[in-house]
Amino acid sequence: xxxxxxxxxxxxxxxxxxxxxxxxxxxxxxxxxxxxxxxxxxxxxxxxxxxxxxxxxxxxxxxxxxxxxxxxxxxxxxxxxxxxxxxxxxxxxxxxxxxxxxxxxxxxxxxxxxxxxxxxxxxxxxxxxxxxxxxxxxxxxxxxxxxxxxxxxxxxxxxxxxxxxxxxxxxxxxxxxxxxxxxxxxxxxxxxxxxxxxxxxxxxxxxxxxxxxxxxxxxxxxxxxxxxxxxxxxxxxxxxxxxxxxxxxxxxxxxxxxxxxxxxxxxxxxxxxxxxxxxxxxxxxxxxxxxxxxxxxxxxxxxxxxxxxxxxxxxxxxxxxxxxxxxxxxxxxxxxxxxxxxxxxxxxxxxxxxxxxxxxxxxxxxxxxxxxxxxxxxxxxxxxxxxxxxxxxxxxxxxxxxxxxxxxxxxxxxxxxxxxxxxxxxxxxxxxxxxx
Ligand code: PMP
Numbered sequence: 001x002x003x004x005x006x007x008x009x010x011x012x013x014x015x016x017x018x019x020x021x022x023x024x025x026x027x028x029x030x031x032x033x034x035x036x037x038x039x040x041x042x043x044x045x046x047x048x049x050x051x052x053x054x055x056x057x058x059x060x061x062x063x064x065x066x067x068x069x070x071x072x073x074x075x076x077x078x079x080x081x082x083x084x085x086x087x088x089x090x091x092x093x094x095x096x097x098x099x100x101x102x103x104x105x106x107x108x109x110x111x112x113x114x115x116x117x118x119x120x121x122x123x124x125x126x127x128x129x130x131x132x133x134x135x136x137x138x139x140x141x142x143x144x145x146x147x148x149x150x151x152x153x154x155x156x157x158x159x160x161x162x163x164x165x166x167x168x169x170x171x172x173x174x175x176x177x178x179x180x181x182x183x184x185x186x187x188x189x190x191x192x193x194x195x196x197x198x199x200x201x202x203x204x205x206x207x208x209x210x211x212x213x214x215x216x217x218x219x220x221x222x223x224x225x226x227x228x229x230x231x232x233x234x235x236x237x238x239x240x241x242x243x244x245x246x247x248x249x250x251x252x253x254x255x256x257x258x259x260x261x262x263x264x265x266x267x268x269x270x271x272x273x274x275x276x277x278x279x280x281x282x283x284x285x286x287x288x289x290x291x292x293x294x295x296x297x298x299x300x301x302x303x304x305x306x307x308x309x310x311x312x313x314x315x316x317x318x319x320x321x322x323x324x325x326x327x328x329x330x331x332x333x334x335x336x337x338x339x340x341x342x343x344x345x346x347x348x349x350x351x352x353x354x355x356x357x358x359x360x361x362x363x364x365x366x367x368x369x370x371x372x373x374x375x376x377x378x379x380x381x382x383x384x385x386x387x388x389x390x391x392x393x394x395x396x397x398x399x400x401x402x403x404x405x406x407x408x409x410x411x412x413x414x415x416x417x418x419x420x421x422x423x424x425x426x427x428x429x430x431x432x433x434x435x436x
Contacts, residue, residue, distance in 0.1 A: 001025065001037070024395060029056035032413055032420055034400065042395065045424045046402040047413045050220060050252045051283035054332045055413040061284050064328030068321050077105075077317040085318035088326045092280070092289060095261040095330075095339070097270045102297035104290045104310075105318040109251035109277035110144025112288035113214070116273045117148040118312055119292065120212035120245045127299050129243075132211040133168050136201060136244075140174035142221035143214060143249050143275075152214050155222060170205065172197035172213075176225045178375075182364045183357055184226070185350050187267075191228030198238045207242035214275075217263035220252035223407035224366050224373025232269040239272075245296075246271040251288070255279025256333060256414050258369035259343040266369065272296060282329040287322035338414040342369040348418055352425040353410070359429065360436035361386065371411045374428070376435075378406040386435050393431035399424050 006020045026042075028035040032055055034042045047053055054061070068084075075082040089103035104119070106112045117135055124132035137143065137152030144150075150158050151166035154174065159165065173194055181188035198213060217232060219225040239246040248271040253263035255278070260266045262274060273296070277288035300309040316322070333339050342349075346369050353372045354365050364375040379386045387403035394401050401424070402409045410424065 031055045031057070032416060041398060043399045043420060043423055045394075045400050045410050045412050047411050048283045049278070049402070050257070050411045051278035053255050053257070053279040053414050054282045054329060054336070054338055055415040058282065058328070058332050060332050060335075061282055061325055061328035064324040065284060065321055068324035072320050075320055077315070077319075078313060081318070082320055082323070084320060084323035084327060088318075088323045088330075089289075091327065091330050092276075092291065096274055096291040097262065097264050099270065099293050099295075100272075100274055100291040101294055102292045104292065105322075106277075106288040106290070107286045107314055107316050107319070107322070108144070108288050109249075109275065110146045110149050110288075111314065112251070112275040112277055112290050113143040113152075113249060114146045114148035115288075115312060116247050116275050116290045117152065117212065117214070119273065119290065119296070119310070120247065122310060122312075123245070123296050123299055124211050126302075129208070131209060132243075134205055134210045135166065135169050136198065136210060136213040137169060137171050138174055138215050138219075139171050140176065140219055140222040140225065141171075141214070141216060141249075142219065143216075144251070168209075170201050172201065174219065174222070174225060175228055175231055176223070177228075178364055181228070183354065184366065185354060186368050187226055188228045192230035192234055194228070195231050195234035195238065198235060202238070202242050202244075207244065210242065210244050212245040212247055212272075213239060214247040214249055216249045216251075217253050217267055217269075218258070218368065218371065220371065220409065220411070221404055223375060223404055224371055224409050226366050226368050227267060232267050236269050236271070245273065247273045247275060249275045251275060251277045252371070252411070256339040256342055256369075257371055257411060259340060259346060261339045280329065281322055281325040282332070284329070285319070285322040285325035286316075287319070287326060336415070341414045345370060345414075345416070345418075345421070349421055352421050355425065356429060356432065359432045362432065370414060370416070372409070374408040374410075374432075376406045376408070376432070390428070390431040390435050393434060394427050397427045397431070399427040401428065 025037040026034045027037045092103050093101035139154040141154040143153045151169045175191045175194045177191050180190040254276040258266040274291040281287045361377040366373045387406045391403045
């Protein structure tokens with residue numbers, strides 16, 4: 001493309017001036033690969049952006065979207081509906097842990113997070129505990145970019161430009177503990193005690209003021225931080241003890257990433273709400289959802305029948321194209337056994353990933369299921385640059401990875417084959433060596 005054709009688009013989360021000097025454009029994708037505008041094939045090591053779990057351009061999903069666009073392009077979601085919204089909600093509710101069987105649709109992870117936070121506040125109000133307004137997030141948490149999400153989130157860069165946040169938000173510490181857990185394969189042994197931070201906040205603020213706690217089971221965007229053994233269970237116990245809702249943000253971990261439909265199942269802890277997006281439509285249409293415990297939903301249903309129970313929703317909630325894409329996606333996952341495929345591949349993936357230990361500047365490697373993080377010693381005074389140089393190098397060599405700070409993240413489509421895992425790791429090995 002000509003430089004003048006790149007002018008108008010202000011790209012999100014991108015160094016725009018740098019990008020426009022050397023743009024990287026994809027024009028086609030299929031299965032495990034992208035193709036660039038100059039015809040190069042690039043192996044997708046990150047499932048697009050943690051979302052294309054079944055691989056690209058899968059026929060069932062393509063057909064579902066095409067058919068839906070011709071049949072019913074749009075239906076108003078307030079006081080009206082269309083059958084596929086119910087059908088998809090039903091299918092999603094069968095994948096979530098038992099009890100979380102009411103599904104509210106949104107258009108993104110960020111919207112799902114803010115929806116869940118509002119639901120938590122409204123829930124307490126409806127049942128007569130309207131003083132429970134405090135929301136607890138976690139340092140290094142990422143919960144999207146809307147005001148609720150950045151308030152409970154703990155990524156400094158996403159907050160400091162904007163000043164105003166939701167009031168009455170507090171944070172517990174993140175669980176990353178390199179000194180004790182570096183190079184752990186799977187869940188770290190040490191760190192369950194970090195959950196006690198929540199008890200400290202209960203002591204500080206009083207439980208009667210706290211509505212909900214939100215955490216990602218695995219913090220993806222801040223470096224693939226795997227929860228220490230027992231940590232999520234402890235959070236659950238403390239929430240139960242004090243009547244606080246526990247929300248899992250499974251935007252990244254949902255839909256097979258950890259070897260089950262949701263990380264809640266992998267780690268054996270059931271939250272009160274699950275926030276999801278990305279893999280719900282295999283990235284093929286913008287859509288998110290919040291799965292809610294039936295008891296929470298039912299609390300909203302006690303007023304007069306002619307009244308709206310929850311004053312919230314979007315013009316594109318349960319959009320027909322997204323619902324069709326979701327149904328095509330879930331059918332593909334089911335037919336190909338993709339939601340549990342990470343269980344079969346995780347041993348091979350872990351071994352390949354941890355074979356990078358000992359390379360220059362590799363200071364930690366973390367993984368579970370088909371998600372991995374490789375943390376590098378950053379260049380002095382230039383945080384994130386070494387990892388970004390490795391990203392550029394891999395891209396030139398035909399492999400797409402992702403970096404966050406000085407951590408390289410991998411989360412390939414769940415259809416990946418062993419030799420493609422090898423290709424990603426071999427390419428990374430070369431790039432890490434060249435970046436030394
Ligand atoms: N929560 C988590 C855990 C995420 O990883 C993301 C996106 N990476 C979001 C929320 C936001 O999702 P979206 O970009 O669809 O708004």
